[in-house]
Amino acid sequence: MKNRGEDMTIREIIIKYSQELEKISDTPRLDVELFLQKALGDVDRIYIHLNLNKELTKEQYNEFLGYINDRINGRPVAYIVGNREFMGLDFFVKEGVLIPRPDTETLVEEIIELCKNKNEEINIVDIGTGSGAITVSLAKYIENSKVISLDISDIPLEVGKINAVSNGVDDKIEFIKSDVFSGIKDRVDKFDIIVSNPPYIPRKDIETLHTQVKDYEPYNALEGGEDGLDFYRQITEESVEYLNQGGILAYEVGHDQAEDVSKIMKYHGYDKIYTKKDIQGIDRVVIGFKL
CATH class of the missing domain: 1.10.8 (Helicase, Ruva Protein; domain 3)
Structure with missing residues (x-):
């Protein structure tokens, strides 16, 4: 050589x-x-x-x-090359946004499936823009969708807008700076779907994560409180006010959280709650319907 x-x-x-x-x-x-x-x-x-x-x-x-x-x-590949593929689409990523993961495709695919026979406009709220992976994919693959994408940080909103434009769906998406629902609390219209892949790592587990995750990906996109369920409790409780009758609340959850999240949703009146496994056979998605 x-x-x-x-x-x-x-x-x-x-x-x-x-x-x-x-x-x-x-x-x-x-x-x-x-x-x-x-x-x-x-x-x-x-x-x-x-x-x-x-x-x-x-x-x-x-x-x-x-x-x-x-x-x-230890720097993640996606941050080095500046992009990551998700749902067959190309997403620009940089430090400050969570890197899209294949597990999350299970959530997006399930929502697309639930919407496939609906002809009327479908109004969606995505809590936690990140790179815009969920927001942009739903806008792209659900033809009659309008999506509001909420995030508390500026960088995800900036990156989400870039990815909306590059994937040709910026006219279907509204990006709003918001702490959970705070940015849309004055809206009169209700929504058909609320979706979120919230921070769900228990605080004590953050230090056990791989270096390329804990040292590079944004902490506030990972840490979900003492038991990892803080955002599920808050979003579920508040979501009832924002969903139409029969509306859908859809979550990605951690590998051992499906049962706990299902109980939280049931406590707040959600019905027909079910889970969906990812490609590894882990209960990765929890779906419920507002009575």
């Missing part, structure tokens, strides 16, 4: 740095290929696979090495 990094071929770089990332990443080769795509000018993965014998310039190699060092130090 050549000594000077900038003379290494794409194939040699993939082999060498995939091995280096094996200890810290579940997808070392994918990480390396994503960093190469970015260093080579945001090319696609097909380009990488068709140009395995191509050598990097010194500038390209140094840029690539910067990404590798960031990853070794």
Whole structure:
């Protein structure tokens, strides 16, 4: 193997740095290929696979090495490359917003399924904009939807707007700075669906999270109080005032929280409560209907 990094071929770089990332990443080769795509000018993965014998310039190699060092130090891949795929859509992400996760697709898919035979306009509130993954996906895939996206922090609202524009649904979404429902408390109209993936990690468990989560992702998007259920209690109690009769309250929940969240919803009068498992077989979604 050549000594000077900038003379290494794409194939040699993939082999060498995939091995280096094996200890810290579940997808070392994918990480390396994503960093190469970015260093080579945001090319696609097909380009990488068709140009395995191509050598990097010194500038390209140094840029690539910067990404590798960031990853070794624990920075999440999505923050390094600046995007993450969710529901077949591309989302811009940066530090200050929660990175979209495949588990959350279960929640979005279930809401889409519940709406598929409804022809009238569907008014949705998403509590906790984050990157806009839930908000934008629902606006994109539910044709007759209007979505209000609420977040207490400025960065998620900024990022959410960017992703709404890039995915062509900014005309269907209203972004509002709000502590839970505070930003819409004067609205007269009620809503058909309230959805949330709230912070649900118990306070004591935050320090046990992987470095790339606890040290980089926003704390206020993770911590859900002493038992992780604070936001479920608040949102459920207040949601009754904002939902139409027969309206839907839909949550993503932590791996062991479905039963507790179902009880909270039942206590506040929700009916026909059910759970939905994610791809790993974990009860990830809880749905209830307002009587």
